[in-house]
Amino acid sequence: MSRKLVIDPVTKVEGHGKVTVHLDDNNRVVDAKLHVVEFRGFEKFVQGHPFWEAPMLLQRICGICFVSHHLCGAKALDDMVGVGLGSGIEILPTAEKVRRLGHYAQQLQSHSTAYFYCVVPEMLFGMDAPPEQRNILGLVEADPELVKRVVALRKWGQEVIKTVFGKRMHGINSVPGGVNKNISTTERDRLLNGEDGLLSIDKVIKYAQDGLNIFHEFHEKNRKEVDSFAEVPALNMSLVDDDGNVDYYHGKMRIIDKDKTIVAEMDYHDYLDHFSEATEEWSYMKFPFLKDLGREAGSVRVGPLARVNVTKAYSASTPLAKAALERFHDYTKGKANDMTLHTNWARAIEILHSAELIKELLKDPDLQKDQLVMSPPEGAWTGEGVGVVEAPRGTLLHHYRACEEGNITFANLVVATTQNNTVMNRTVRSVAEDYLGGKAEITEGMMNAIEVGIRAYDPCLSCATHAMGQMPLVVSVFDSEGVLVDERVR
Amino acid sequence: MSTTTKNEVASHELKATPMDPSVQAARDEKIQVAMIGLCGCWGCTLSFLDMDENLLVLLEKVNITRSSLTDIKRIPHRCAIGFVEGGVANEENIETLEHFRENCDVLISVGACAVWGGVPAMRNDVSLEDCLKEAYIASPTAVPQAKLTIPYHEDIPRITTKVYPCHEVVKMDYFIPGCPPDGATIFKVLDDLVNGREFDLPASMNRYD
Numbered sequence: 001m002s003r004k005l006v007i008d009p010v011t012k013v014e015g016h017g018k019v020t021v022h023l024d025d026n027n028r029v030v031d032a033k034l035h036v037v038e039f040r041g042f043e044k045f046v047q048g049h050p051f052w053e054a055p056m057l058l059q060r061i062c063g064i065c066f067v068s069h070h071l072c073g074a075k076a077l078d079d080m081v082g083v084g085l086g087s088g089i090e091i092l093p094t095a096e097k098v099r100r101l102g103h104y105a106q107q108l109q110s111h112s113t114a115y116f117y118c119v120v121p122e123m124l125f126g127m128d129a130p131p132e133q134r135n136i137l138g139l140v141e142a143d144p145e146l147v148k149r150v151v152a153l154r155k156w157g158q159e160v161i162k163t164v165f166g167k168r169m170h171g172i173n174s175v176p177g178g179v180n181k182n183i184s185t186t187e188r189d190r191l192l193n194g195e196d197g198l199l200s201i202d203k204v205i206k207y208a209q210d211g212l213n214i215f216h217e218f219h220e221k222n223r224k225e226v227d228s229f230a231e232v233p234a235l236n237m238s239l240v241d242d243d244g245n246v247d248y249y250h251g252k253m254r255i256i257d258k259d260k261t262i263v264a265e266m267d268y269h270d271y272l273d274h275f276s277e278a279t280e281e282w283s284y285m286k287f288p289f290l291k292d293l294g295r296e297a298g299s300v301r302v303g304p305l306a307r308v309n310v311t312k313a314y315s316a317s318t319p320l321a322k323a324a325l326e327r328f329h330d331y332t333k334g335k336a337n338d339m340t341l342h343t344n345w346a347r348a349i350e351i352l353h354s355a356e357l358i359k360e361l362l363k364d365p366d367l368q369k370d371q372l373v374m375s376p377p378e379g380a381w382t383g384e385g386v387g388v389v390e391a392p393r394g395t396l397l398h399h400y401r402a403c404e405e406g407n408i409t410f411a412n413l414v415v416a417t418t419q420n421n422t423v424m425n426r427t428v429r430s431v432a433e434d435y436l437g438g439k440a441e442i443t444e445g446m447m448n449a450i451e452v453g454i455r456a457y458d459p460c461l462s463c464a465t466h467a468m469g470q471m472p473l474v475v476s477v478f479d480s481e482g483v484l485v486d487e488r489v490r
Numbered sequence: 491m492s493t494t495t496k497n498e499v500a501s502h503e504l505k506a507t508p509m510d511p512s513v514q515a516a517r518d519e520k521i522q523v524a525m526i527g528l529c530g531c532w533g534c535t536l537s538f539l540d541m542d543e544n545l546l547v548l549l550e551k552v553n554i555t556r557s558s559l560t561d562i563k564r565i566p567h568r569c570a571i572g573f574v575e576g577g578v579a580n581e582e583n584i585e586t587l588e589h590f591r592e593n594c595d596v597l598i599s600v601g602a603c604a605v606w607g608g609v610p611a612m613r614n615d616v617s618l619e620d621c622l623k624e625a626y627i628a629s630p631t632a633v634p635q636a637k638l639t640i641p642y643h644e645d646i647p648r649i650t651t652k653v654y655p656c657h658e659v660v661k662m663d664y665f666i667p668g669c670p671p672d673g674a675t676i677f678k679v680l681d682d683l684v685n686g687r688e689f690d691l692p693a694s695m696n697r698y699d
Contacts, residue, residue, distance in 0.1 A: 004498045011561045014532040016582070020645050037582060037646045038529060041621030045612040060609040063533020063670065113536065117559065130509040131502075131561035132517075140549055141513060147546065155542045168540055169533050169670050170699065197543075277631040282643040288631065399630075412630055442499075444506035448561065462531050 001025060005442065010034075010451055012118040012135065014064055015461025019450055021432045027439055032432035034425050034454060036285035036461050043411045051080060051402040052176060054411070058398065059170055061413075062463045064113065066170050067106035067161060068391035069463075071099055071249070072398040074174030075387030079269075080402060081176045082380025085250055086269060089376075094369040095178035100249050101361050102164035102173065103389065107248060108208075108354040109157030110392035111304070111347050114458040115211065116150040119344050123218040127452045128445025153207045156191075156199045160358065163187050178373035185368060192362050201359045208355045209320055212348040219345065230340035230430040230453045234299060234423040235263060235290075236306035239390050246311040248390040255290070255300055256310050258336050264290055268388040271397060271414070285464045287421050288414060299422035302394025303457060304346035309336040318356035324349045340427050343456040391416050393458055417464040420457050427453040502563035517553040521684045522569040524594060525557035528583040529610050529653060530576030533670045534601035535559070538573070540673030548677065551684045565593040571683060572596065574662070577603040578654040579610055582647035591660040596683065599662045600676065602669040604655065609669075611653040618651050664689045668697030 003023045010017035016038045022030045046057055055073030059066040078084025084091050117136050124142065125134045132138070140147050158168045163183065165171025173179050194200035199207070219226050239251035253271070255264040266274050277286040278295055290298030300306070308329075314322040328349060331337070361367070386399045394416030401410040431453040435446045527535050535558060539545065555569060556562045572594030578584055591597060602608035613621050626632075626640045642648075656662050666679055675695045682690060 002497060005501065006498055007501045007563075009558075009563065011558055011563065014527075014535075014558070016527075018645060033645075035643075035645050038580060039622070039625070039641075039649050040529065040579070040610050041613045041616075041618075041625060044616055044621040044624040057609060057612075060531055060533075060669065063531040063536050066531075066533070113539065117539070128507055130507045131563075132509050132514070135560040137517075137549065137554060137560065140546065144546070148543070151542055151545060154539065158540060168672065169537060272630055275631055276633045277629065278633050278636065279626050279639040279641065281639055281641050282645055284641050284646060286626075286629075286631075414631070442504060444501055444504040447501035447504060451561070460532075 002030075005436070005447065007447055007451060010454055012451070012455055013459050013461060014062070015459070015464065017454070017459065017461045019428060019454070021436060021450070023436065027437065029429070029432045029437045032425075032429040032450075033282060034421075034428045035283045036464055038461065039284045043413065046411050047408050049408050051077060051400065051406050051408055054398075054400055054408060055174055056170075056172060058411075058413070061415075062460055063169060064110050064460060065106060065391045065393065065396075065463065067102050067165070068389050068396050069398070070165070070172075071103055071174055072387040072389050072391075072396050073400075074099070074176070075250075075389070076385035076398045076400050077176040077387075079385030079387070080382055080400065082376040082382055083177045083374045086386065087380070087382075089374065089380075091178050091374045092369075092371050093366045094182055095372055095374070096249075097361060097364055097366050098164060098179045098182060099174055101183065101358065101367070102161055103249055104354045104357045104361065105157050105160035105164070107392050108204075108351055108358070109154055109161065111351045111354070112150070112154045112157060112211075114392075114455075115344065115347050115351065116153070118455055118458075119347075120211075120214060122452055122455075123214065123344075127448050128443065131444065131448070134448075149207050149210070152199050153204060153211075156204050159198060160191055163191065175373065177376065180372065182370060182372060183362075183367040188362050188367065192359075201355070201362065205320065205352070205355045205359065208348075208352040212324060212352055215345050215348045226341045227339055230427045230434075231338050232340060232423060232426040232430050233258065233338050234301040234426070236309040236336055237300040237302050237395055237419070238307040238310035239268075239388065239395060240310060244310075244312045245314065246307045246390065250389070253388070253395060254310055256336060258338070260309070260334065260336055264292070268397060269386045271386070271399075275414070277414075277418075283421075285418055285421050285461075288419050289422070295422070300419055301423045302416050302419040303343065303392075304350050305337060305340075305343040306394060307390065308346040308349060314353060317360050318353055321349060321353035321356050324352060340453055340456045347458070393417055393460055393463070394419055415460070415463040417457070417459045417461065420459065421464075424454060424457050424459060427456070500563070520553040521551055521571070522555055522567065523552050523571045523573060523680075524555050524565045524569045524590060525559070525573040526575065526586055526590060527558055528574065528576030528587065528604070528656070529579035530601065530603035530608060532558070532575070534575035534604075534676075537601075537670040537673055538676050541677040542673060544673070544677045544681075548680060548684070552680070565589065569594045570596065571598065571680070573598055573600055574604050574656055575600050577607045577610060578650065578656065578659050580647040580649045584650075584659055587656060587659050596663045597656075597660070598664045598666060598679065599656045600666050601671055602667065604662075605665050605667050606655045607653045611655075614652045618649060622649075666691065669699050671695075671697055
């Protein structure tokens, strides 16, 4: 008898998703889908609001990567008022560095939450462990000292964010052309040296390195399972600087293939010339792809795995992360890495990289300077802006237009989780075939393997439901004589 | 939470590896709490983690059952407290909120979206149809010549025409305002309730953004 298996809701992710898997009479996977099941409509209801409200309203898309949305909005507004990296009139160094500090801190905090609270329990207990155990509660019971360190690490990241933005979540610092405040020496020293109840930066770096070692040890013991789990091909996209290395705050969009050959590269202002987005009836989340290559060949992966695949090397000023990245690159001998669970390896490397970047940045005296906002020259208003950053989950883009009175007339958002839609669906299908295909009896633990594959992307289904519509997470496998049906719309 | 058809099996109904009985027994003695995010940004759930080391203090007395932080997909037994983030924006949100009301003694609206609808309720000023058209039909990235599609499928919930605060759908017992309320505020409320004290949110802890 054919069956439809459902995961509802997908858990240990942000937002609402569902998976459906259809098995035929012989228990073969006919279809498997991730559905995003919510819709919020930010692109429409932000219209009519004053342009400067955009970074405040649109950061409410997401409670975990609000800094990314805030800064993406701020960069788009820099464009709109006629200053900033897009216009060739650079904002002041203090402003850019304060923004970067907040951005790196958010990457540390967001990645730490995803990695330690959601992924590490599954590595330590197994993906078929009791559902009540494979989470932070199980970690508290098994290793409370580790949980204390995890809490302290996340707290430190949030305190950096609070120092920059005034509160831990949905704070305000970036304004068109710059920032509202700098970082005082007292604030800087507190973050560098720590205090009672707050780590020092050196402890943060140590805990980050320890966190990466958890993956290394897990990988050592489970090499075959980790490497063979959902190896799914996809192009990789990241923002890069002129040397071809990742820049989380700014750069050009670069897309590489398996051999790390550049297949496309663009100024992000031209994104509409390069990307289209398909819509399916079964998900509120769209499916972006490169127009030139078409949907099947032109879907990209973004996020930690994509970034470490694209980037050539980290700077010598972040030595621990640099060594960690070299070890990662050596593992696939210079080819791009398509192994889904290695995304968690990449995420742990980026926690370390963020911590070292923050240490370097906190010592920069530009943070204490008091020229914060670049005023645009006469007649510089353009009425249109595009902002981009590497958010924790990947390349994030905001695009706005405003009328002469300054009210928003158009908003388009292309978020990281949406970019990953196709590759996540490929992952769901791959895991479903490997773990469920041909099995008469299916257990909860086998179904969780699908969620483990999804969690590797740390999808933010809240983010993906702003403008691109709802993001229901459903994996469907249909009964059709074992014929594989791709991109099936019902 | 779509309706289960005869050949449909949910993962949480399948045989799972059982918990160690002694560990489960220790959890069962604690105060049971369930958590959910409805239509919001998940920020209040993360603000719950912002209580930092007090999380470990709280977990000495509290067991978390259903939550996006665990893999427990439905409330497994009666809970003392339900922590609800987000407002109501689709039919699944309604079913979930009713499930929480039926299975929790006390329900708390946590944060602006649960309390009054929050930023997502800004769409109440425009029609749902216009929101969907803007996202799927008028989109600048729409595929040229492709059939225009607005998602509609048995596996995704239908969207409500307006976004509602939780108390317009079921009775809510307590409210914590803020976008988000900070970790200390969330800890104070939960710590008071699990220690038998009255809900008491002083004006000094109210947040308006």
